[in-house]
Amino acid sequence: MKPVIVRNIERPDADVVRKLGEFGVATVHEAQGRTGLMLPYMRPIYLEARIASPAVTVFCHAGDNLMIHAAIEMCQKGDVLVVTTQSESTDGMFGELLATSCAAHGIAGVVIDAGARDILDLTKMQFPVFSKAISSQGTVKETPGSVNIDVVCAGATVHPGDVIVADADGVVVVPRRQAAEVVRLGEERLAKEARNRENLRAGKLGLDMYGLRAKLKTLGVEYLDRAPE
Helix, strand or coil: CCCCECCCCCCCCHHHHHHHHHHCHHHHHHHCCCCCECCCCCEECCCCCCEEEEEEEEEECCCECHHHHHHHCCCCCCCEEEEEECCCCCCEEECHHHHHHHHHCCCCEEEEEEEECCHHHHHHHCCCEEEEEECCCCCECCCCCEECCCEEECCEEECCCCEEEEECCEEEEECHHHHHHHHHHHHHHHHHHHHHHHHHHCCCCHHHHCCHHHHHHHCCCCCCCCCCC
């Protein structure tokens, strides 16, 4: 594939992005039918890190962060860089200097299916990074890649402009065209969970609330007064 940098992408409505961020990863993932979740090795470099932003995608070669530098110029304030590599890598491709540049351009965070470094500095900056690994292994700037193309990051397909929601529960991708509908479904889910929470607080058993007694019976589960000898 010929290396390209796509300058202009469509982004979702800012209020939609904000609401998805308020819901958090677990609710968004459930609301959109348990789809879009990146593999669980993608972890925040500090526990409080959170991202809810449109994706600017970056396709790099392993151990080479040239295209991350190129992608920063393509970002608008509030975007997140979603970085993947041609082959598997844990090299420390993103660190404090790149984060300083990102912060200066209003970039909201980075999701990288490779390694991050300078973790103490990034934590002091409170710059959100979700990465596959933490590694001090250095990188080069030699091999062309692409910016704002469709990529697969940690097992999830990401189109430029898709919404990335990331927190301590992981990273989930919301397709841009479905984002408003996922907000609607998320609001319905939160309302339902609020009702269930009140019932559980009042002492109601999940067995009764979710109709699980009938399921146990259907599955052949038998209640005994004592263990069989």
